Amino acid sequence: MCAKREDGAVPPYGPRPSSPASGPTRRAELDRLLEFAVHDTGVLAGAVFLLASDGQTLRLEVTTGLPAEYLTPWSRVALSSPVAVAEALRLRRLVWLSDPEEFARRYPRTAIALRYHCAAAAAPIVTGTTAWGTLLLLWPGSGTAGAAGPGPDRVAAACRSLGRFLRDAAGTGHAVRPGPVPRTLPQPSARGRDPAAALAAADLVERLPDGNCALDLEGTLTYVSTTAATLLGGSVPELTGTRPWQSLPWIAGSPVEDCFCGAMLSRTPTSFTVQRPPDQWLAFELYPDGSGVSVRISPTGPGPASPAGSARTGTFPGEPIPLGEVYQVLHLAAALSEAVGVSDVVDLITEEMLPAFGARTVALLAEEDGRMRVIGRRGYGPEILEYFDGAPLTCPAPPVRVLATGRPSFFATFEELSRAYPPAVRQKDVYAWAFLPLITSGRPVGSCVFAFDHPHPFPEQERVVFTALAGLIAQALERARLYDCSKELAQTLQAALLPDSLPDIPGLDAAARYLPAARGMDIGGDFYDLVRVDETTAAVFIGDVQGHNVTAAALMGRIRPAIRSHASTGAAPAQALSQANRRLVDLNPGRFASCLYAHLDLAHRRAVLATAGHPPPILRHPDGTAEVLPLPPGLLLGIDPDADYPSAEIPLPPGTVLALYTDGLVETPGVDLDDAMSGLAVQLAQARHQPMEQLATALIDHARRTAPRTDDIALLLIGLATAG
Numbered sequence: 259m260c261a262k263r264e265d266g267a268v269p270p271y272g273p274r275p276s277s278p279a280s281g282p283t284r285r286a287e288l289d290r291l292l293e294f295a296v297h298d299t300g301v302l303a304g305a306v307f308l309l310a311s312d313g314q315t316l317r318l319e320v321t322t323g324l325p326a327e328y329l330t331p332w333s334r335v336a337l338s339s340p341v342a343v344a345e346a347l348r349l350r351r352l353v354w355l356s357d358p359e360e361f362a363r364r365y366p367r368t369a370i371a372l373r374y375h376c377a378a379a380a381a382p383i384v385t386g387t388t389a390w391g392t393l394l395l396l397w398p399g400s401g402t403a404g405a406a407g408p409g410p411d412r413v414a415a416a417c418r419s420l421g422r423f424l425r426d427a428a429g430t431g432h433a434v435r436p437g438p439v440p441r442t443l444p445q446p447s448a449r450g451r452d453p454a455a456a457l458a459a460a461d462l463v464e465r466l467p468d469g470n471c472a473l474d475l476e477g478t479l480t481y482v483s484t485t486a487a488t489l490l491g492g493s494v495p496e497l498t499g500t501r502p503w504q505s506l507p508w509i510a511g512s513p514v515e516d517c518f519c520g521a522m523l524s525r526t527p528t529s530f531t532v533q534r535p536p537d538q539w540l541a542f543e544l545y546p547d548g549s550g551v552s553v554r555i556s557p558t559g560p561g562p563a564s565p566a567g568s569a570r571t572g573t574f575p576g577e578p579i580p581l582g583e584v585y586q587v588l589h590l591a592a593a594l595s596e597a598v599g600v601s602d603v604v605d606l607i608t609e610e611m612l613p614a615f616g617a618r619t620v621a622l623l624a625e626e627d628g629r630m631r632v633i634g635r636r637g638y639g640p641e642i643l644e645y646f647d648g649a650p651l652t653c654p655a656p657p658v659r660v661l662a663t664g665r666p667s668f669f670a671t672f673e674e675l676s677r678a679y680p681p682a683v684r685q686k687d688v689y690a691w692a693f694l695p696l697i698t699s700g701r702p703v704g705s706c707v708f709a710f711d712h713p714h715p716f717p718e719q720e721r722v723v724f725t726a727l728a729g730l731i732a733q734a735l736e737r738a739r740l741y742d743c744s745k746e747l748a749q750t751l752q753a754a755l756l757p758d759s760l761p762d763i764p765g766l767d768a769a770a771r772y773l774p775a776a777r778g779m780d781i782g783g784d785f786y787d788l789v790r791v792d793e794t795t796a797a798v799f800i801g802d803v804q805g806h807n808v809t810a811a812a813l814m815g816r817i818r819p820a821i822r823s824h825a826s827t828g829a830a831p832a833q834a835l836s837q838a839n840r841r842l843v844d845l846n847p848g849r850f851a852s853c854l855y856a857h858l859d860l861a862h863r864r865a866v867l868a869t870a871g872h873p874p875p876i877l878r879h880p881d882g883t884a885e886v887l888p889l890p891p892g893l894l895l896g897i898d899p900d901a902d903y904p905s906a907e908i909p910l911p912p913g914t915v916l917a918l919y920t921d922g923l924v925e926t927p928g929v930d931l932d933d934a935m936s937g938l939a940v941q942l943a944q945a946r947h948q949p950m951e952q953l954a955t956a957l958i959d960h961a962r963r964t965a966p967r968t969d970d971i972a973l974l975l976i977g978l979a980t981a982g
Contacts, residue, residue, distance in 0.1 A: 284427055284432060284434050285320075285434065285437075285441075287423060288306065288319070288320065288420070288423065288424075288434055289320055289322075289441075289443055291416070291419055291420050291423060292304055292305075292306050292320060292322055292393075292420075292443070293322050293443065294416070294419075295393060295395070295413075295416035295419075295420070296322055296323055296395070298412055298415075298416065299395055299408030299409070299412045299413060299416065300397075300408055301323075301379075301395045301396060301397040301407075301408050302323050302324075302376075302396055302397050302398065302523070302525060302548070303321065303322060303323025303324040303395070303396045303397075303523075304321070304322055304323060304393065304394060304395045304396065305318060305319075305320065305321040305322075305326075305329060305393075305394040305396075306318075306319050306320050306383075306391060306392075306393060306394075306420065307319065307332075307335070307343050307347075307391045307392040307393075307394065308390065308391040308424075308434065308435065308436045309337075309347070309389055309390060309391050310435075310436055311435065313337075314336060314337050314338075315334060315335065315336055315337065316334075316335045316336075316337060316343055316344055316347065316391065316392060317333065317334050317335075317436035317440075318332065318333040318334070318436075318440040319391070319434075319436050319437060319440060319441070320440065320441045320442070320443060321440065321441070321442050321443070322442070322443040322445075323396070323445070323475070323548065324396065324442075324475060324522070324523065325442050325475055325476045325477075326439075326440035326441060326442045327476075328519070329394075329440070333440055340365060341365065342355060342364075342365055342378060342380040342394075343380045343392040343394055344392075345380070346380035346381055346382050346392050347382045347383075347384075347389055347391065347392045349382075350382050350384060350389075351382065352379060352380070352381045352382075352410060352413065352414075353378075353379065353380040353381075354379050354407070354410075355377060355378045355379070355380075356377040356407050357377070359665070359666065359721055359722060359725045360665075361377075361378070361722075362721075362722045362723075362725035362726035362729065363664065363665065363666070363695075363697070363725050363726075363728070363729060364729075365729075366725070366726040366727070366728070366729025366730050366733075376396050376397060376398055376523050376524070377396070377397050377398065377407055378394065378395065378396050378397075379394070379395045379407065379408060379413055380392055380393070380394050380395075381393045381395075381413050381414065381416075381417045382417065383417050383420045383421045383424065384417075384421055385421040385422065385424075385425040388425065390420070390421055390424040390425070391420075391424070393413070393416060393417050393420060395408055395413065396523070398523070398524045398525060398526070442475075442476070445474070445475055445548060445549045445550070460481075460483075463481075463483050464483055464484060464485075466483075466485070467485070467556075468485065468554055468555060468556040469483055469485040469486025469487070469488070469489045469490070469554070469555035469556065470483045470485075470486055470552070470553065470554055470555070471483065471486045471497075471552075471553045471555070472550055472551070472552050472553070473502075473518065473550050473551045473553065474549070474550045475522060475549070475550055476501075477501045477502075477503070477515065477518055477519075478499060478500065478501055479497050479498055479499065479500055479501070479502060480498070480499075480550065481498070482494050482497045482498055485555075486553075486555050489534075489538075489540055489555050489556075489557065490502065490506055490509075490534075490555070491506060491508065491534060492505070492506060501515075502514060503515040508534055508535055509532070513530055513532065514532060514542065517530055517542070517544060518544065518551060521544040521546045521551060522546050522550075522551055524546075525546050525547065525548075526546070527543070527544060527545050527546070528543075528544050529541065529542060529543045529544065530542055531558060538557065539557070539558050539559055540555055540556070540557060540558065541555070541556050541557075541558040542554070542555055543555075590606075590610065590611060590727065590730075591727075591730050593606050593610060594606060594730050594731065594733075594734040595734070597734050597737075597738055598738065598741055599738050599741055599742050599745070600624075600633065600735065600738045600739055600742050602738060603622075603634075603731070603734050603735050603738045604622055604633055604634030605634075607620060607622055607634060607706065607731065608620055608622070608634050608635065608636035609636070611708075611727075612636055612637070612708075615708060615724075616710070617692075617708040617709060617710050618637050618687065618688060618709055618710055618711040619635070619636060619637030619638045619688065619707075619708070619709040620634075620635070620636050620637065620638075620706065620707065620708050620709070621634070621635040621636075621638050621646075621657070621706070621707045622634035622635070622704065622705075622706050622707075622735075623646060623657055623704045623705045623706070623707070624703065624704035624735065624739075625651065625661065625702050625703060625704050628650060628651055629648050629649060629650055629651065630646055630647070630648070630649045630650075630651070630653070630657070630658055630704070630705070631647055631648070632646055632647045633704075637709070638709075646658075651702075654679065655679060655681075656669075656675070656678070656679055656691070656693040656707075657693055657705045657707050658705070659693075660693045660694065660695040660705055661695050661696075661697070661702040661704075661705055663695070664695055664697055665695065666692065666693060666694045666695060666721070666724060666725050666728060667691075667692075667693040668691070668692050668693075668716040668721060668724075669690060669691045669692075669693075670690050670713055670714055670715050670716055671689060671690060671713050672684055672688075672689060675691060685709075687711050688709045688710070688711065689710060689711060689712050689713050689714070690709065690710040690712065690713055690714035690716070691707065691708070691709050691710070692707070692708040692709075692716065692724050693705060693706075693707055694706045694707070694708070694724060694725070694727075694728035694731075695728060695732075696728055696731055696732035696735060697728075697729075697732055698729070698732040698733050698735075698736045699736075703732045703735050703736050703739075704732075704735060706728060706731055708724075748774070748808075748811075749774075751808075751811060752772070752774070752782075752811065755785070755811060755814060755815045755818070756772060756785065756786070756818075757770070757786075757787055757788070760788045761788060761789070761790045763788070763790050763796050763860075764793075764860075765860050765978065765979050766796065766858075766860070766976060766977065766978065766979065767949060767950045767976075767977035767978075767979060768788055768798075768950060768974070768975065768976050768977070769949075769950035769951045769953070769954040769974075769975045770786055770788075770954070770972075770973065770974045770975070771954045771955070771957075771958050771971070771972070771973045772784060772786075772970070772971070772972050772973075773922070773958055773961075773962075773970065773971040773972075774970055782803075782805070782810055782811060782814075782969075782970035783802060783803025783804065783805055783810030783811060783813060783814040783849075783851070783970070784800075784801070784802050784803075784814070784920045784922070784970040784971070784972035785800070785801050785802075785803070785814045785817065785818040785972065786798075786799065786800040786801070786918070786972050786974045787799055787818060787821070787822050787825070788974070788976075789822055789825040789826055791825070791826065791827075791828045792828070794859065794860045794861035795828060795857070795858065795859060795860065795861075796858045796860065797825035797826075797828075797829075797834075797855070797856070797857055797858065798855075798856045798858060798916075798918065798974060798976055799821055799825065799834075799853060799854060799855040799856065799918075800853070800854050800872070800918040800919065800920065800972055800974050801814075801817065801818070801821070801851055801852055801853035801854070801870075801872065801895075801920075802851065802852045802853075802872070802920045802921065802922075802970070802972070803817065803849060803850075803851045804849040804850050804851065805849060809847075809849070810849065813845075813847050813849055813851070814851075816841075816845065817838060817841070817842060817851055817853075817895075820837070820838055820841050821834055821838050821853065821855070824837055824838070825855075828857075830857060830866065830905065831855040831856065831857050831866055831867060831868035831903065831905045832868050832902070832903045832904065832905050834855050834868075835853060835855055835868055835870050835892065835895070835903040836901070836902070836903055838853065838870075838895055839870065839893075839895045839896065839897075839898075839899065839901055839903075840899050842895045842896035843896055843897075843898075843899040844899075845896075847896070849896065850871075850894040850895060850896045850897060851870075851894065851895040851896055852869075852870055852871040852872035852873075852894055852895070852921075853869070853870045853871075853872055853895055854867065854868075854869045854870075854872040854873070854874075854875060854889075854918055855867065855868050855869075855870075856875070856916065856918070856976075858910065858976070859910075860910075860978075863909060863910045863911060863912075863978070864907055864908065864909055864910055865907070865908050865910050865916070866905050866906070866907050867887075867889055867905060867906055867907075867908065868889070868890075868892060868903045868904065868905040868906075869889045869890075869891070869892050869903070870892045870893065870894055870895045870901075870903055871891075871892060871893060871894035871895075872920075873919065873920070873921050873924065873931075873935065874886050874887050874888060874889055874935070875887050875889075875916055875917060875918050875919075876916075876917040876919075876935070876938055876939045876942055877908065877914065877915070877916055877917075878914065878915040878916075878917070878939075878942050878943060879911075879913075879914060880911055880912065880913030880914060880980075882943055882946045883943060884915075884939040884940070884942045884943040885939060886932075886935045886936060886939055887908065889906050890904035890905070890906055892904065910978050911978070912978050912979060912980040913978060913980045914977070914978045915942065915950075915953075915975060915976070915977045915978070916975070916976040916977075917938070917942055917957075917973070917974075917975055917976075918973070918974040918975075918976070919938070919971070919972065919973045919974070920969075920970065920971060920972040920973075921969060922969035922970050922971040922972070923938065923957070923958075923961055923971045923972075923973060924937075924938055925969060926964065938957070941956075941957060941960060942957075945957075949977075950975045950976075950977045953975060954973055954975050957973060958971065958973060
């Protein structure tokens with residue numbers, strides 16, 4: 259005999275027969291345990307997620323009380339995901355979400371995707387150190403009368419029962435694995451009837467003046483009266499067995515589906531009106547229970563429905579977020595995902611979110627070293643900077659306090675604000691406020707303040723949207739700050755690896771530019787230098803290490819000093835490149851490098867050049883004509899330790915300009931490289947009578963405008979002073 263609880267129910271816990279070998283029977287036992295868990299805890303619906311064979315993925319196995327499709331976004335969840343069912347199993351603890359705002363704050367991505375808000379509990383199913391899955395229980399949110407959540411002890415007991423069953427099944431070699439698709443358990447009718455009683459009930463409904471129909475938990479019409487079919491614009495055979503928002507085009511896009519789903523999850527009667535084209539208004543009254551929803555349909559005029567009896571009207575707890583707001587938030591979330599730096603996030607919030615929510619002003623504050631800093635504002639005057647910029651985190655003002663509590667604050671009127679924060683000063687044309695904490699991974703990032711030019715009630719669904727959006731803003735801001743820090747570090751490192759400035763050499767006008775790749779870490783392997791050897795001799799070189807990342811930059815930091823040391827001794831180009839090549843081969847970094855080296859003899863006005871697989875220089879003659887200078891080919895550095903680098907000599911009369919560059923300046927997708935280099939020569943020829951600094955800026959700006967650049971750009975211009 260099984261022991262009975264005090265309430266008379268027989269718990270499914272304790273010794274049971276050995277685990278059956280039959281797959282269907284095992285799943286039937288799992289289903290029975292889930293149904294008992296829902297009944298025993300007093301919730302509306304439940305689901306079991308099972309750990310997949312890879313041990314890294316949770317998959318939805320079965321639901322009861324709601325269709326499995328309602329949980330489609332989480333039918334397959336990585337164990338590392340920021341989702342309640344995954345977190346419960348990963349951390350081996352109960353995740354309790356009884357308040358919609360808390361739900362949105364802790365799991366913003368889930369809250370946005372789950373349009374119908376209700377309370378939830380996710381509990382791990384484990385035995386010893388073995389994880390099996392997660393039990394998810396759902397019930398109406400905290401705003402619903404009589405919607406107290408399940409007792410944690412009953413939730414734990416249900417998980418122990420499920421865990422023992424799954425352990426025993428696995429112990430007999432018949433482990434219960436997730437099925438190919440999630441299942442929804444059928445719900446028994448509240449009461450059984452014989453055929454005669456069913457016919458009598460149908461006749462009763464047919465005699466009523468209004469239309470009546472019934473839908474199961476999945477929204478399928480199981481019964482339609484003749485009057486209801488006529489009002490809906492169909493026939494009983496056509497509508498029975500279909501979902502009205504799929505079989506009736508005029509219902510698609512109306513609130514019918516939203517209200518059905520919301521009523522079913524809240525188990526609260528509701529009513530609404532819908533216009534059937536061209537001009538027929540229909541009143542719908544929905545009465546849900548655990549097996550489905552009964553619907554009364556009657557002709558009416560525009561406006562709220564007027565149900566008879568004790569049926570309630572208007573909205574209900576757990577009302578779905580309007581579809582327009584969902585699209586709006588998804589749009590903003592997508593835009594936030596594309597924001598790169600902090601300035602991008604600030605611009606997005608101040609330019610797009612302000613009008614999206616009909617707010618008058620918005621301010622974005624970030625936490626820096628224990629103080630708040632205003633990093634963006636729109637509509638606010640400078641007084642907000644004076645008051646909040648630099649405020650310590652102990653400041654009791656709402657924009658700071660929400661960081662300490664971790665909960666948003668909404669004030670529909672100034673009176674509400676002044677009661678919560680007496681020092682508040684009334685601002686002109688500002689009547690309502692939303693103070694949102696920006697918290698990610700449990701760490702405060704900042705706060706966001708929206709203000710309105712009229713009293714604003716902030717209904718529950720809007721608060722959920724604001725709260726979820728705050729989580730997305732926090733994540734975007736944190737990513738942006740990390741990006742900005744990485745970018746600053748990369749730029750600092752890059753600046754340290756390249757020359758601070760070029761030396762002032764009589765007879766030469768020199769200018770250099772470096773532009774990091776459009777993608778990546780703003781750091782790369784391009785390098786250049788101009789070295790003064792003596793009063794009449796100089797060396798100039800430019801190169802490119804494979805890649806544009808930290809590894810390429812680190813290797814460049816070893817190659818450039820080596821080449822510079824040879825240049826400072828007056829080494830010939832062939833000798834300098836040969837020694838650099840052997841150095842790179844010895845390092846064996848798994849990367850190659852190109853280099854172009856020129857030895858400038860200013861006394862005799864000539865130059866000797868050699869290349870190691872680098873793009874050829876461009877020479878602009880004193881008469882303004884320019885050409886791509888052909889050089890004897892040389893192998894890339896780092897391949898063959900015995901490679902030779904033949905050189906070529908050219909004259910350097912006064913007025914000559916020598917342009918050295920890396921391939922990022924000329925490489926464009928879909929453009930032949932020779933054509934691109936010829937185009938650069940044309941630009942150089944057309945830009946006569948410009949100082950080198952001005953010319954370098956013009957060439958880089960042209961490269962930015964013409965096409966997106968995916969590689970670093972280095973440019974070094976050497977101009978020979980004209981005589982006299």
